[in-house]
Amino acid sequence: MTCSRGALIVLEGVDRAGKTTQCLKLVQALQQSGREAEMMRFPDRTTVIGQLISSYLMKKSNLEDHTVHLLFSANRWEMVPLMKQKLEQGINLVVDRYAFSGVAFTSAKPGFSLEWCKNPDVGLPKPDLVMFLQLNPSVAENRGEFGTERYETSFFQCTVHRRFEELMEDKSVNWRVIDAARSIEEVHKDIKLLSENIINFSENQPIGMLWS
Ligand code: ADP
Ligand code: 2DT
Numbered sequence: 001m002t003c004s005r006g007a008l009i010v011l012e013g014v015d016r017a018g019k020t021t022q023c024l025k026l027v028q029a030l031q032q033s034g035r036e037a038e039m040m041r042f043p044d045r046t047t048v049i050g051q052l053i054s055s056y057l058m059k060k061s062n063l064e065d066h067t068v069h070l071l072f073s074a075n076r077w078e079m080v081p082l083m084k085q086k087l088e089q090g091i092n093l094v095v096d097r098y099a100f101s102g103v104a105f106t107s108a109k110p111g112f113s114l115e116w117c118k119n120p121d122v123g124l125p126k127p128d129l130v131m132f133l134q135l136n137p138s139v140a141e142n143r144g145e146f147g148t149e150r151y152e153t154s155f156f157q158c159t160v161h162r163r164f165e166e167l168m169e170d171k172s173v174n175w176r177v178i179d180a181a182r183s184i185e186e187v188h189k190d191i192k193l194l195s196e197n198i199i200n201f202s203e204n205q206p207i208g209m210l211w212s
Pocket of ligand 1: 013014015016017018019020021022143144180181182183184187
């Protein structure tokens with residue numbers, strides 16, 4: 001028996017744009033409507049590579065900038081067999097950050113081009129839909145104090161936001177910009193509708209390869 005595949009749906013955006021809140025709500029809504037759906041997040045801090053990344057983010061260790069970029073990418077590649085298996089089983093994957101965060105954050109550091117940063121992630125399963133939760137970093141700041149992890153400063157977040165905007169110029173990726181300044185429910189309504197549409201559209205399409 002053939003079964004239609006699940007969709008790969010990614011949420012991106014700067015810190016506190018509401019990605020985690022919306023991923024959780026989307027998975028719940030999809031499940032309630034009878035669809036199979038699971039959430040994933042990157043970095044996945046549970047693996048050996050993820051623990052190296054987590055220690056770096058918590059400033060418990062220092063890693064050279066190219067090295068940590070490649071570790072973030074490796075942390076995605078190590079999940080690819082599982083992701084493909086789930087998608088082929090018809091499970092929709094809702095992913096909190098993906099390669100786009102990888103590129104936006106590293107290329108916000110001096111001396112890193114978008115092109116160099118994209119390379120290690122070329123060929124990853126291509127998301128059927130990437131929703132960018134658009135929120136002015138100054139509004140995001142009002143959603144609570146920054147934490148103590150690396151990258152959690154307004155200056156860095158503003159540069160990351162600009163890099164995301166450059167990435168969104170690439171029309172080979174199915175980007176949708178969501179106004180994340182509205183209420184949680186209003187944002188959710190848009191995300192749910194776009195997701196349901198892409199799930200129906202993708203079910204008989206092959207899984208694509210990112211940036212290739
Ligand atoms: P992210 O995963 O993008 O960092 P979170 O989902 O963790 O963001 O949300 C960050 C904070 O902002 C949380 O306290 C959350 O409850 C709050 N929040 C999320 N979405 C909204 C919204 N639309 N309006 C106001 N506050 C929000
Ligand atoms: P959270 O776990 O709170 O989302 O923070 N990052 C993420 C990178 O620098 N490169 C990547 O490839 C990814 C996926 C964004 C994780 C932090 O790590 C950054 C914030």
